[in-house]
Amino acid sequence: MLWLLATDTSRLRKCLVGARAGRTRRALPGAAAATGVRIIAQCIIPCGVRAIVEATCRGHVRNFARRFFAMTAAAVREPVFWRAGLRIEPIAPAEIGVYRSYLQRSESASTEVPLKTSTGKLGRRTAVRRAHALLQLVDRANAAEIGHDETSSYARRYTMDHDPPADDRAAFARLCAAIFANGIGFNAVRNHREALDAAFDLFDPTRVARYDDARIDAILRQPIICDRAKVAACVENARRWLACAADEGTYLGRVARCAAQDDAAVGWPALVELLRSDFVRVAEMTARQVLKRWGFFTALSHPGGKRCLERLGLMAPQAPAPAAQQFIGAIAGAGGRDPYALEASFVLFSTIGPCRTRPLCLRCPLAERCPAAQLEAAPPRPAASSTAAKSA
Ligand code: SF4
Structure with a gap:
């Protein structure tokens, strides 16, 4: 029978690096030979040992682990203190590939990127350096999930959606998109972008402001949008847009003047x-969505990206959204990347990647560096790739 054995050191981090890891690795075959257990695969990570072993029963695996503890205690000059709790799980033969790749990912995550693993309070510069190093693993995990091409094209789309609008027409189109997206999501609106442009005269506010009830009825008869209140709000907002722009030249001029006094x-x-x-029909959340899509980066934080940073211990839980955005901006600055493209990496990682609302830590290449990792459950079966990711 095949088993997964997972055991951790009492201090959890940095107990098994350098020479101690080498001695621990050498103790494993000796303990296996002494207890009649066969090691199929193993990895030593900074907080413990993971191994796939073949043994006739759970008791033999437990004996193997105890012999291994005794041998490492004898061999290591600075002893490693092992936690009493052992995790021993049976592995179905069909699932061995999943467990093998879990071990490979765990080991590569703990050796490829030199990174401090302290979970104490981090200075901002240290946190930025750590986040920048982790980003390589995040990008690799995203590419493994949906491929390099799809990852890059998602980042490009995300960045384009948030580019500062070139003129009032483009800005008004994004205001209307945020209103339409209310309750159905931005992906649904993006899927109908061409039909919406055609129905609303490319969102030229001068033309939309002249729409009457007959024109609204005509739009509602098309299979694009069926909420009369949203269409009517866009027409009313076009009139208000023109009224405000009349005082300032353009509405974006009014926005720029206000932004100069804002924080x-x-x-x-x-x-x-x-x-x-x-x-x-513009409540606070809609206003923040619009501002973010007009290039005001700190107006809104993507909940998934923020959640990843909090779980990785890079940001205090409940940090305000602007602080999260400033932190993402600082990581982007350190790596010379566009902040929206960098945010897109974390968004993908938190929507199609492992760090979902309910995290899949056993599939996560950051698990051994993540203070919030939940490694107790059995590894999930390989999931089918998905190409859809939620929009900000
Ligand atoms: S280990 Fe778990 S909680 Fe940590 S980043 Fe990965 S999926 Fe998220």
Whole structure:
């Protein structure tokens, strides 16, 4: 029978590096020979040992682990203290590939990137350096899930969706998109982008402002959008857009003037209020979505990206959204990357990758470096790749 044996050291981190890891590795075959257990695969990571072994029963695996502890205690000058709890799980023969790749990922994650594994309070510069190193593993995990091409094209799409708009028409289109996306998501709106452009005259506010009830009815008869209140809100907002722009030249000019007095570090509160007061059907979250899609990076934080940073111990739990965005901006600056492209990596990792709302830590290449890793459950079966990822 095949078994997975997982055992950790009492101090968990940095107990098995350098010479101690070498001695521990040499103790494994000796313990196996003494207890009649066959080792199929093994890995030594900074917090313990993982091994796939063949043995007739669970008791033999337990004996093997105890003999191994005794041998490492005798061989290591600075002893490694092993935790009492052993994890021994049976492996179905068909699943051995999953367990083997888990061991390979665990070992490569602990050797490829030199990184501090302290979970104490980190200085900002240290946290940025750590995050930058972890990002390589995040990108690798995303590519393993959906391929390099799809990962790059998602990052490009994400960046383009958030580029500062070139003119009032493009800015108004994104305001309308945020209203349409309310309740159905941005992906659904993006899928109908061409049909929406055709139905709304490319979102030219001058033309949309002249729409009457008959024109709204005509739009609703098309299979694009069926919520009259949203269409009517866009028409009303086009009228308000023109009224505000009449005072300032363009509406984006009004936004720029307000932004000059506002504070990015606290998430552009004045701009949020400006949008809420200027338009209908724009609540705080919608206003923040619009601002982020107008290039105001700290206006809104993607919940998945923020969740990853918190789980990895790079950011305090419950940190405000602007702080999360500033941190992502700092990582991007350190690596010379676009902050939106970098955020896209974390978004993918938290939607199609392992760090979902319910994390799949046994599939995660960051597991051995992650303070929030949950390695107790059995490894999941390989999941089918998905090409869809939620939009911010
Ligand atoms: S180990 Fe788990 S919690 Fe940590 S980043 Fe990976 S999936 Fe998320």
